[in-house]
Amino acid sequence: MRIDIVTIFPDFFDVLEVSLLGKARSSGLLDVRVHDLRDWTHDRHRTVDDTPYGGGAGMVMKPEPWGEALDEIARDAASRPTIVFPSPAGAVFTQATAREFSGLEHIVFGCGRYEGIDERVFDYAGTLGDVRLVSLGDYVLNGGEVAVMAMVEAAGRLIPGVVGNPDSLVEESHEDGLLEYPSFTKPSVWREREVPPVLLSGNHGAVAAWRREQQIERTRARRPDLLSDQEGRA
Numbered sequence: 001m002r003i004d005i006v007t008i009f010p011d012f013f014d015v016l017e018v019s020l021l022g023k024a025r026s027s028g029l030l031d032v033r034v035h036d037l038r039d040w041t042h043d044r045h046r047t048v049d050d051t052p053y054g055g056g057a058g059m060v061m062k063p064e065p066w067g068e069a070l071d072e073i074a075r076d077a078a079s080r081p082t083i084v085f086p087s088p089a090g091a092v093f094t095q096a097t098a099r100e101f102s103g104l105e106h107i108v109f110g111c112g113r114y115e116g117i118d119e120r121v122f123d124y125a126g127t128l129g130d131v132r133l134v135s136l137g138d139y140v141l142n143g144g145e146v147a148v149m150a151m152v153e154a155a156g157r158l159i160p161g162v163v164g165n166p167d168s169l170v171e172e173s174h175e176d177g178l179l180e181y182p183s184f185t186k187p188s189v190w191r192e193r194e195v196p197p198v199l200l201s202g203n204h205g206a207v208a209a210w211r212r213e214q215q216i217e218r219t220r221a222r223r224p225d226l227l228s229d230q231e232g233r234a
């Protein structure tokens with residue numbers, strides 16, 4: 001998978017050089033290219049924003065640098081990319097979205113700042129790729145960079161070969177529509193707290209049943225909305 005990230009804070013993504021995603025990049029599983037939007041400005045101050053038409057507080061990102069950046073990236077692409085803009089006004093990113101993204105050939109992430117990007121950029125981007133406005137949840141950040149980092153990690157770790165043991169991806173929260181069961185390791189007693197005896201029983205059937213019940217109990221308590229989704233599928 002190729003990932004292009006367009007941002008006015010390219011250094012923000014230096015962290016993608018380390019840990020699992022760093023290894024995936026050096027092994028060629030992941031090709032991540034970070035671009036400074038200001039490289040597509042032509043004035044002395046490398047201006048990327050201006051005041052909003054219609055008035056209002058804050059600044060809006062100018063369309064021209066975005067148009068030139070997306071043109072250059074799309075021109076260099078081997079296939080029609082998916083172009084993702086994090087936005088509080090977007091569709092919610094879920095584990096299903098992460099799995100969908102992990103199967104794509106090429107994703108271009110556009111990180112907005114200020115009050116957002118001139119709306120015409122999303123329309124123009126549609127001539128170059130499949131555009132998706134995506135939200136991490138019902139809260140607002142100062143820009144798209146944190147959201148892109150989360151999405152790159154969530155999707156990148158699902159690419160075959162990135163995580164050492166693919167079995168560890170199966171029993172995770174949200175993979176089966178429920179929250180994951182609790183995990184324990186040695187010692188069997190820690191500060192007077194015991195590991196649930198069923199986990200020490202060696203009875204794999206009983207362990208599986210207990211874990212499933214824990215998933216349902218936790219989901220009912222913390223995310224009843226997920227349970228109704230499950231019932232809706234029943």
Ligand SMILES: Nc1ccc2ncsc2c1
Pocket residue numbers: 086087088111112113114115116117135136139140141142143144147
């Ligand atoms: N451009 C921008 C600004 C705020 C924000 N919050 C969540 S995603 C996002 C994207």
